[in-house]
Amino acid sequence: MLGDVLGRAGRKIAKKIIPQFKQSLDIDFVTINGENLAGGFGITSKIYDEMKLSGVDAFTMGNHWRDKSDVHLIRQQHKDLVLPQNLNGISGVEYAPEFHLPHRNKTINIINLMGNFAMKEEYKNPFEFLQKEKEHFISKVKSGSNIVIADIHAEASSEKQAMAWYYDGILAALIGTHTHTPTSDERLTENGTAFLTDVGMTGPYDSVIGMNKTRVLTKFINPSVKLPHEVAENDLWLCGFLVEVSPQTNLSLACHRIQCRGVDEENWLISSIV
Template sequence: MRILYIGDIVGRAGRDLVCRQIPHLRQDLGVDFVIVNGENAAHGFGITEKICQALFAAGADVIVTGNHVWDQREIIDFIDSEPRLLRPLNYPAGTPGRGVDVYELPDRRRVAVAQVQGRLFMHAIEDPFRALGAVVDECRLGAQAHAIFVDFHAEATSEKMALGHFLDGRVSAVVGSHTHVPTADAQILPGGTGYLTDVGMCGDYDSVIGMEKRTATARLTQVLPTDRLEPAHGEATLCAVLVETDDASGLAVGIEPLRLGGRLSQTPARHLA
């Protein structure tokens, strides 16, 4: 199975690029399942129902979010009715929405997608390790699901790496999001789990993590009030990762980053095509 995970969409520049590219990537790379992080898609802060529907129409199978999931209040009502939209699993009991679900492909193969949020340098929420441990104990790779994909929305690289090793051999892939900067450590861990510390963002990299650089820099260099942060509107780069799994075991047999367009060096997923 080929699973494409597309990193944090930031504003219109990222949105438009992702919606244009998903159909081509599905066809050119033989992708079976597409996951998109949309938590910064609405002008850099949260996501709306309209944006979700546009991403689904473009070919996204699941949208994950993160710490900005509630920035657009309208999503609170929508998320309970849309199983393809996930928020972090380790939010308190009673929080709207869900953090994990199993999705069936047309050929009857099943993909479990789970998202957790980190605790280092972020809000003090429930333990992501314990939350995911319970999930993989109940939904076993190669039994209840042909593939299990985990998005770890976290600040600290150490926390992300630790979760990768914690889940090694029990899930197909652990991929980090949130920092908006792609890392160069894509690998298959000893137990067979694909791992990448951060997939990066889909947005204009002539910016400060997707936001207009002048205002973002002013916030860090002066004590005066600044304008509201706005997404940068230049040419965007699409950052993603392609994971290929073995249908029998559910473990990864390949993992390769993908960067298209914009300012960053281009890395088409040649070896998995």
């Protein structure tokens, strides 16, 4: 999974490196958090098609999920755009979608939940969904054919970590997103759940969480000045999380934080797998 892929800069590095990863590391399934793909705000049909061609198998979303109206058309036409299951007033999002891997005889279930702390909108309590569905996912994993992974899009580290422990031994992986700031606490629990508090952003780090730093600084220093956000362009990083899943237990055997820092067009090589 790649963390929040932001704007044209993030798409550029992702489209270059995803095919390298899939081929060199024999990866079966690639997900990205796609809520920032279109100029930092939402996703469009054109960008969806562009990223699919690069090898993305599924898209999770977050608080910017509806910033572009195309999202509704994409949802109607494709089953691989996953909206958070705890959105209010949106039908059809309350189930974790399934993705079949016939060559592995496995099915991947994707949980995507919004945290509640420090969000501008109110969402249903994510723990209510997890509590309601816990036995369901336990039976899925024990059936032998289902792997369950989660993208928790939340501001608070505590929410993400609490969810990881609540579903310890059920999830193959819980990957935190939203802050655009990678953490270095990747771990594999004794019960086989791989976990990372925040995978970070794939995009420009010569910025303030991906946006032009001069404009952001101006807004902080003088709040009365209204400047539109502008995606930055320089110091590209790719941030991801690689998980190795046991075909016997459907839980994880190993996990690796991925950071390709300071990538430019002359140096697209994979630079760091921790």
